[in-house]
Amino acid sequence: MDPGLEAAFRYVERFLFGDANRPGLTVYDVERLVGYPAKGEGPLSYTLPRAQALSGVQAVRLHYYPKDPHLQLIVEIEDREGRKHLRHFRWNGFTWEVPEGKRGDLRSTEESLGFLKVGEDYFLGFPQEEAKALEEAVRKGEALGAKYLLCPRCGARVFYAPSVRPAEVVCPRCGNPTLLFKTFSGLEPVKDPLEALAEEQRALRRAIEELLAYLKRKLGP
Structure with missing residues (x-):
């Protein structure tokens, strides 16, 4: 050492x-x-x-x-x-x-932990078991007060441990260095990936129908 x-x-x-x-x-x-x-x-x-x-x-x-x-x-x-x-x-x-499952030997080292992707979110500075537990709490709306960074460009969320300097974090998905500081309130709906895809398809269908209606008005029958 x-x-x-x-x-x-x-x-x-x-x-x-x-x-x-x-x-x-x-x-x-x-x-x-x-x-x-x-x-x-x-x-x-x-x-x-x-x-x-x-x-x-x-x-x-x-x-x-x-x-x-x-x-x-x-x-x-x-x-x-x-x-x-x-x-x-x-x-x-x-x-x-030392809490059960944790390490408390002050005479040895444990380096900080990097990004983990669990579900649809990213976790920085957490051991894998803690990241999974936090992800489950987030999914259930029970992680009240948890701090995270939101990427305004791609919508990625990064939950970070207290040991992390959030100002130095860049988005792991798109590389955006300008992230928004947020606190989980339990009110954010967690979208199912399939439901999110269906919502995008419905929005695309509405846009196509509006475009066809516009062309019919302009070009006639």
Whole structure:
């Protein structure tokens, strides 16, 4: 492992779990750091101040999910090359633990994840199982508050994880760099692909009928 990244992992481990000189970070400490609930319902983020132990990385961030009982905290370390290394945790009432199916070893690395296409949408920064779970929630209209980017050119939706910098994302379908920031409200109807195709065919048929009617008026019988 890169020495700077390794030093940052050790620092975060002491910061989160404590050592002989200081107690660990509780869920209430995290809430004060990110400004919950004054700054909203989340997810909320906090960037650790620069320290000697963090000189070998670009940044260390805490992403807090106050309303998610299964995943409350993501620790993100961004290395010198801009790669992000993530660890997932939840508070069990006494200390932080690794959620079932997640990895929480702060001494090893996990690089940030790229685009995944699930259903009709794209997911950026999510492991495959999380992307599938979010896609199902979106399809059922239950992913309230989920942040996504909408491409005004081709209509693609990109749901992104808190570790992603949305301003740097380009549309994975058409390459458009200008995407619109949106929040899923559960009100957007999710069109079935076959229904969408049938709707296009009906619109084309109406356009042809209108054109034929116009030509008959102009040219006569």
